[in-house]
Amino acid sequence: MGPRRALQLFFRRMLCLELSQLCPFVAGRIALYRWMGVRIGRGCYVGFHVELDTNHPELIEIGDGVTISHRCILVTHMATDAETPLRALYPGSAARVRIEDGAWLCAGAIVLPGVAIGRNAVVAAGAVVSRDVPPGTLVAGVPARVIKDLGLRDGAPAPQRGGASR
Numbered sequence: 001m002g003p004r005r006a007l008q009l010f011f012r013r014m015l016c017l018e019l020s021q022l023c024p025f026v027a028g029r030i031a032l033y034r035w036m037g038v039r040i041g042r043g044c045y046v047g048f049h050v051e052l053d054t055n056h057p058e059l060i061e062i063g064d065g066v067t068i069s070h071r072c073i074l075v076t077h078m079a080t081d082a083e084t085p086l087r088a089l090y091p092g093s094a095a096r097v098r099i100e101d102g103a104w105l106c107a108g109a110i111v112l113p114g115v116a117i118g119r120n121a122v123v124a125a126g127a128v129v130s131r132d133v134p135p136g137t138l139v140a141g142v143p144a145r146v147i148k149d150l151g152l153r154d155g156a157p158a159p160q161r162g163g164a165s166r
Contacts, residue, residue: 012036013054021049033057041066041101053077056094063101063119073110074099100135102152120152 001009016032023029029046037057040046041064051073052060059076062068079092095114099105103117106125117123118135127144136152139145 010054013057017052017054038062044068047072047107050074053097059094059096059113061096061098063099063103065102066099067104068099069105069107069109069125071108072105075111076113078113103133120150122150 013036016036020029020032023032026045029050030040030044033046033052034040036052036054038052038060039058040062043065044062045067047068047070049071050068051071053074053076056076060074068074074097076097077092077094078090080087080090093113097111097113098116099111100117100119100121102120103122105111105117105123106127108126109123110128111117111123112128112130115129115132117129117133118137120136121133122138123129123133123144124138124140124147126142127140128142129139129144131143133139133144134146134153136150137146138148138150140147
C-alpha cells in the first residue's frame with residue numbers, strides 16, 4: 001500500500017471514530033464502524049464512546065445480537081513507536097478480536113488482541129479480557145476470569161430466575 005492510500009485510510013478511520021462519538025443513533029454508529037472496516041452482524045447495540053482499534057479495524061469481528069456497552073475498548077494491536085529497549089523486548093503485533101453471537105460487553109470492558117468472546121458470554125463492567133472467554137459464561141476482573149457458568153453454552157434460552165411474576 002502506498003503512502004497516499006495509507007493516509008486516506010487513516011483519515012477515514014479517524015473521521016469515523018470521531019463522528020461515532022457524536023452520533024446519537026445506534027444505527028449511525030454501527031454504519032460508521034462498518035465504514036472503518038469493522039465487521040458487525042445484525043441486531044447489535046454499540047453504546048456511546050466505544051473505542052475500536054483504528055490501526056487494524058478489519059481484525060474486529062462482531063457477531064449477531066451483540067451488546068457493547070458504553071466506553072468499551074477493543075484493541076487489535078499492541079506496539080510502541082518510541083525508540084526504547086522495550087521495543088526490542090516487545091515487538092509490535094496485531095491479532096483478531098472476535099465477539100460471537102449474543103455476547104454482552106458491559107460498560108468499560110477492555111478486550112485485548114487475539115481474544116475471542118464466546119457465544120452468549122458476558123464480560124462484566126471494567127473487566128480486562130486477555131484470554132478467550134468460553135461460551136455461556138460470565139467473566140469479571142483484571143485480568144478477567146470465569147465467575148459463573150450461565151448455562152447458555154448450547155445457545156439455549158437462559159434459565160428462569162424465581163417464579164412467575166404475575
